[in-house]
Amino acid sequence: MLEQLRELEEKALHELEDVNSMEALDKWRITYLGRKGSLTIILRGMGQLPPEERPAIGQAANQLKATLERAYEEKAETIKREETLRQLAEERIDVTLPGRPVGPGFLHISTRTLREIYAIFAQMGFQVVETPEVETDVNNFQLLNIPPYHPARDMWSTLHTTREGVLLRTHTSPGQIRVMRMYCPEPIRVILPGKCYRYEQVTARHEFMFYQVEGLAVGYKVTMGDLKGVLTNFARQMFGAERKVRFRASYFPFTEPSAEMDIDCILCKGKGCRVCKYTGWLEILGSGMVHPQVLRNGGYDPDMYTGFAFGMGPERIAMLKYGIDDIRYFFANDLRFLQQFA
Ligand code: PHE
Numbered sequence: 001m002l003e004q005l006r007e008l009e010e011k012a013l014h015e016l017e018d019v020n021s022m023e024a025l026d027k028w029r030i031t032y033l034g035r036k037g038s039l040t041i042i043l044r045g046m047g048q049l050p051p052e053e054r055p056a057i058g059q060a061a062n063q064l065k066a067t068l069e070r071a072y073e074e075k076a077e078t079i080k081r082e083e084t085l086r087q088l089a090e091e092r093i094d095v096t097l098p099g100r101p102v103g104p105g106f107l108h109i110s111t112r113t114l115r116e117i118y119a120i121f122a123q124m125g126f127q128v129v130e131t132p133e134v135e136t137d138v139n140n141f142q143l144l145n146i147p148p149y150h151p152a153r154d155m156w157s158t159l160h161t162t163r164e165g166v167l168l169r170t171h172t173s174p175g176q177i178r179v180m181r182m183y184c185p186e187p188i189r190v191i192l193p194g195k196c197y198r199y200e201q202v203t204a205r206h207e208f209m210f211y212q213v214e215g216l217a218v219g220y221k222v223t224m225g226d227l228k229g230v231l232t233n234f235a236r237q238m239f240g241a242e243r244k245v246r247f248r249a250s251y252f253p254f255t256e257p258s259a260e261m262d263i264d265c266i267l268c269k270g271k272g273c274r275v276c277k278y279t280g281w282l283e284i285l286g287s288g289m290v291h292p293q294v295l296r297n298g299g300y301d302p303d304m305y306t307g308f309a310f311g312m313g314p315e316r317i318a319m320l321k322y323g324i325d326d327i328r329y330f331f332a333n334d335l336r337f338l339q340q341f342a
Pocket of ligand 1: 171214255312
């Protein structure tokens with residue numbers, strides 16, 4: 001029996017020399033040390049031995065078990081170390097390679113368009129003032145000649161807050177009231193850019209959030225001629241010096257008279273195409289002479305002062321200028337769209 005154990009030891013250790021992977025090592029362990037392994041079978045056979053031989057054999061068998069277990073541990077160590085070294089060699093990182101470049105940021109197309117608008121009006125002496133996006137019903141409507149329940153409210157689908165009389169401004173025109181009350185009785189020449197909100201079904205032509213740029217000039221002798229001059233100059237700088245413009249009579253409760261300005265279609269040059277819906281003209285803004293009651297609401301005496309105001313959408317202007325056919329692209333944050341204007 002002792003002989004059998006010695007042979008087993010020799011065979012096991014010899015075989016272990018050729019083991020080179022964890023899988024093979026596991027197989028080896030099962031063969032010699034497992035529940036059905038050679039050593040276990042020998043130990044089970046001990047019952048048949050004469051009692052006086054059992055202690056010596058038992059001791060030798062336990063010794064062998066310990067030897068094989070230690071050999072197993074050592075081999076496992078070696079295999080793991082080799083594995084790690086191999087991995088380190090194979091997956092070596094070249095730390096001298098240059099990093100992946102992070103591109104510089106760029107302005108959003110709406111911001112770029114806004115800045116172009118500021119620059120043009122700055123030449124004509126207009127300064128930029130920002131007014132709040134959360135407004136009172138009073139500023140957004142009532143002081144602009146739109147009383148509660150007046151049918152003119154249908155022109156602006158409104159997002160109300162849970163606070164009675166507080167809403168998200170539907171246009172930048174309430175800024176007219178704020179600025180007049182801030183500057184009165186000084187003359188005014190400002191543009192008021194910012195976000196506006198409307199309770200709209202979102203479509204290719206309508207967003208629930210968009211920018212507007214309001215303009216307001218108030219002074220002793222501000223005329224409709226000034227309005228036409230300023231806006232014509234703007235249109236030609238924005239869309240090309242050869243632009244024709246026309247003013248169409250329109251209606252806004254806070255201007256009288258009111259006019260919308262069109263430019264001749266920049267695509268077909270007025271001949272008629274899909275973009276201008278075969279009219280030859282593109283509408284770009286609403287405007288008018290500030291209504292006497294609105295001047296009064298701002299603190300200005302309409303017998304002494306007159307003014308003009310206008311409002312335009314920079315997204316709409318960018319759409320016309322760059323041939324963008326869906327306003328939803330602006331705030332969908334798809335880089336494939338935005339990067340075209342980098
Ligand atoms: N506030 C108007 C709108 O949103 C535009 C406008 C502004 C018209 C100023 C006239 C004067 O439709």
